[in-house]
Amino acid sequence: MLRTGVVTALGTMSGTSLDGVDAAILQTDGEQIFEFGPTSYRAYTQEQQATIKDYLGRWPGDDLGVVARIIEDHHLKVMEPMGVVDIAGFHGQTLAHDPGGRGTHQCGDGARLAKVLGYPVAWDFRTADVAAGGQGAPLAPFYHFALAKWIKADAPVAFLNLGGVGNITWVDPSRDDPADPAALMAFDTGPANAPMNDLMRTRHDMAYDVGGELAAQGQVDAAIVAAFMAHPYFRKAIPKSLDRDAFGDLSRAVTALSDADALATLAQAVIECVVAACAICPTNPEKLLVTGGGRHNKTLMSGLADSLPCDVAPVEAVGLDGDMLEAQAFAYLAVRVARGLPTTSPQTTGVARSMTGGRIAPAFKSAG
Structure with missing residues (x-):
């Protein structure tokens, strides 16, 4: 059982950009943020990135041993030096x-991590929501709500995560x-960094277009952007999510x-889909706070x-850490899961x- 009151939670995130693992510690009771703690990051090697990308589109039941071991071992190398915490979110x-189809698949075994680390690990955050008819994404909005309180926002604000x-998230x-x-x-706005990063890797063997x-x-x-914006996803009712x-x-x-x-065109496509997203928010946000590599x-x-x-400003403009916000979100969500508090709603995942x-x-300490 998780002790009552404020606890020390560790969150990790390995996102769709496939760059590496972020880890962040948060002091929270699962409702309020009390303090931000240490952070860490460990990049995947190019070989590891290539292996993970080769396994995109795979489901449980496929042969996933190689990629699962890469993901779990890499997380352990980030998490172990962070010290003992009350709970982790993996x-x-x-x-x-594929919500509405085969479901959702996040590779990695939280039970193995708990055995090695010696403290409880919350994991498999999305499956139950998808099984109940939700999109299973995005999952950070409840944390965004807590952040809006933390920064003492007094008018609607939106958090835009530009990852892969x-x-x-629009917050009142x-x-x-x-x-x-x-x-x-x-809801998911559309593609962000993934197409640009993939192009840079393919053409220049570089991770991304610096700056x-x-x-x-x-x-x-303009013709390519116009054709892109005609995609049926942009006419689909919200909430909605993407692979x-x-x-x-x-x-x-x-x-x-x-x-x-090509990069200018891909960037304009990202901009257009964010503009379309803001247009369907309940009101114009006072600020659009941008997190993620974008x-x-x-x-x-x-x-x-x-x-x-x-x-429009990076989240650093209000004192937040845009590199670690998603990892912090899973620290926050881990505490909510342990305490039976909601992590999704009709307005976030449908x-x-x-x-x-x-x-x-x-928690069960072993040498595994």
């Missing part, structure tokens, strides 16, 4: 996401409970373009600022009612 690595896939900080139907709206500098030199192919490679047609459409033009891309950030009627998800692997 997201695992999403290999496939983009997602947005005047509400008292994230499960309040008027407190949150959240968006190459994209800034290119010309946008990392849901927009393969967009990546294929830019193959004949120069590097700079906030370092000056082409994306300037394009968003030019296209939206609200302030599940029929607010519910908690996840499993708790109890």
Whole structure:
């Protein structure tokens, strides 16, 4: 059992950008944030990234031993030096996401981590929500609500995560409970860094376009962007979510373009889908606070600022850590799971009612 009151939680995140594992400690009671703790990061090697990418689209029952061991061992190397905590939240690595179809699959065994680490691990956060008819994503909105309270927002604010896939959370900080139907709206906006990063790896053997500098030199192919925005996903009712490679047609459409033009076009596609997302929020947010690796891309950030009627800024502008926000979210969610508090709602994943998800692997120290 998790002790009552404020606890020390460790969260980890290995996202759709496939760059590595973030880890962050948070002091929380599962409702309020009390203090941010130490953080850590461990990059996947290029070989590990390539192996994980080869397994994208695989499901439980496939032969996953090699990729599961990479993911679990890599997490352990990040988590063990963080010291003993009360509980950890382990997201695992999403290999496939098909709500309404086969379900969702985050690779990695939280029970193995708990045995090695010697403290309880909350994991498998998405499956129950999908089984109950939800999208299973995004999962950070309840944490975004707590952050809006932490920064003392006094007007609606939106958090935009530009990872491999983009997602947005609109928050009304005047509400008292994230499960309040008027407190949150959240959904995946569309592709974010994944198509640009994939292009850089394929053409230049580089992880990403540093600062968006190459994209800034290119010309946008407006016809490709217009065709992209005609995708049925953008007419789909919210909440809604995406798999990392849901927009393969967009990546294929830019193959004949120069590097700079291709990146400029992909960046403009990201901007357009965020603009479309903001247009369906209940009200215009006072601020759009950007987290994830995309906030370092000056082409994306300037394009968003030019296209939206609200302030656009990285989350650092309000004292938050954009590199670790997702990992912190899973620390926060781990405590909520352990205490039976809701982690998703109709407004965040489309599940029929607010519910908690996840499993708790109890502490059991072993040499495994």
